[in-house]
Amino acid sequence: MDQPARKMKVLVVEDDAFSRQYITSVIRMGDYEVMEARDGAEGLAMFESFAPDLIFSDISMPVMDGLEMLERIRRKSHETIVVMTTAFGSAEFTLKALRLRANDYLVKPVVPKDIIVNLKKYADVLAARSVEREVVGFILERYLKLRLDNRLEVLGKVADRLMQETEGHIQSADRMGVRLGLLEIIINAIEHGNLGITYFDKTGAIEGKSCDLNDLVNERANQDPYKSRRVQIQFQMNSEMCEWIIQDEGEGFDWHSVPDPNDPANLMSMHGRGILLARMNFDEVIYLGRGNEVILRKKLIQPA
Numbered sequence: 369m370d371q372p373a374r375k376m377k378v379l380v381v382e383d384d385a386f387s388r389q390y391i392t393s394v395i396r397m398g399d400y401e402v403m404e405a406r407d408g409a410e411g412l413a414m415f416e417s418f419a420p421d422l423i424f425s426d427i428s429m430p431v432m433d434g435l436e437m438l439e440r441i442r443r444k445s446h447e448t449i450v451v452m453t454t455a456f457g458s459a460e461f462t463l464k465a466l467r468l469r470a471n472d473y474l475v476k477p478v479v480p481k482d483i484i485v486n487l488k489k490y491a492d493v494l495a496a497r498s499v500e501r502e503v504v505g506f507i508l509e510r511y512l513k514l515r516l517d518n519r520l521e522v523l524g525k526v527a528d529r530l531m532q533e534t535e536g537h538i539q540s541a542d543r544m545g546v547r548l549g550l551l552e553i554i555i556n557a558i559e560h561g562n563l564g565i566t567y568f569d570k571t572g573a574i575e576g577k578s579c580d581l582n583d584l585v586n587e588r589a590n591q592d593p594y595k596s597r598r599v600q601i602q603f604q605m606n607s608e609m610c611e612w613i614i615q616d617e618g619e620g621f622d623w624h625s626v627p628d629p630n631d632p633a634n635l636m637s638m639h640g641r642g643i644l645l646a647r648m649n650f651d652e653v654i655y656l657g658r659g660n661e662v663i664l665r666k667k668l669i670q671p672a
């Protein structure tokens with residue numbers, strides 16, 4: 369049963385008034401509730417009073433910076449999605465933020481499209497999120513196999529279905545990261561894999577040179593040879609770990625040259641965040657063969 373729709377609550381934390389109002393105005397164009405804070409201390413207070421679902425936060429700010437705010441928020445909640453807005457060149461801080469469990473980051477100057485794409489993605493994830501059920505402790509092994517067509521709009525629900533299988537087995541502090549990591553890898557399987565949209569096509573679409581990314585996705589989803597391709601997800605869990613094998617029917621890619629996520633120099637490009645975020649959130653991310661198959665592993669909570 370679907371929950372009655374509630375507007376996603378978004379908090380923008382940014383000391384620069386112009387940037388803050390700009391980001392806020394872009395969010396207000398959508399159907400969201402928005403609040404603003406001028407530094408980390410205000411942000412933290414609003415985190416308590418407004419209980420945002422999603423926070424866009426600057427890193428360097430007076431009074432309390434974004435990292436300290438993030439650290440304090442994470443002591444209380446792993447449910448709120450936090451996206452850092454980072455200045456070009458401050459990769460070290462971005463990496464720190466990810467290690468403090470920020471969920472994603474946007475490099476400044478933040479363009480409306482990035483904000484809109486993120487809002488839509490997270491709104492879908494949050495709307496699809498089901499209430500966690502009671503833990504069924506006696507289940508020692510689980511197996512689930514899914515086959516998906518190329519609709520990006522159902523992926524929030526797919527991620528939720530996958531997360532339901534892991535209830536009680538993956539720590540609550542890790543759950544949002546795993547959910548978003550799965551989402552990124554499944555998006556890749558459809559977008560880059562089955563639909564063959566390359567880094568180059570995507571850059572063109574994002575920069576508005578060819579067309580909108582959504583148009584490109586929709587067009588290919590109805591075209592041969594793309595339209596008959598499917599994504600297969602095999603989930604299994606045993607007493608040690610959860611494992612997801614995600615396979616698409618695309619050409620693959622040279623995964624050997626995927627940049628090292630621990631090198632801050634790689635954090636500032638417009639693409640390449642999906643795999644990086646997955647690597648931050650799983651214990652293992654292993655590409656196989658031509659790159660159209662990936663294994664994700666997460667170790668389980670071990671009984672004390």
Ligand SMILES: Nc1ncnc2c1ncn2[C@@H]1O[C@H](COP(=O)(O)OP(=O)(O)O)[C@@H](O)[C@H]1O
Pocket residue numbers: 552556557558560561562566567616618619620621638639640641642643644659660661
């Ligand atoms: N399943 C896949 N099939 C083909 N190429 C892929 C696949 N997954 C990832 N890639 C390649 O790896 C690059 C990096 O992916 P990612 O880190 O998610 O960043 P982004 O999707 O923003 O480009 C993609 O641009 C694409 O070239």
Ligand SMILES: [Mg+2]
Pocket residue numbers: 552555556641642643
């Ligand atoms: Mg991606």
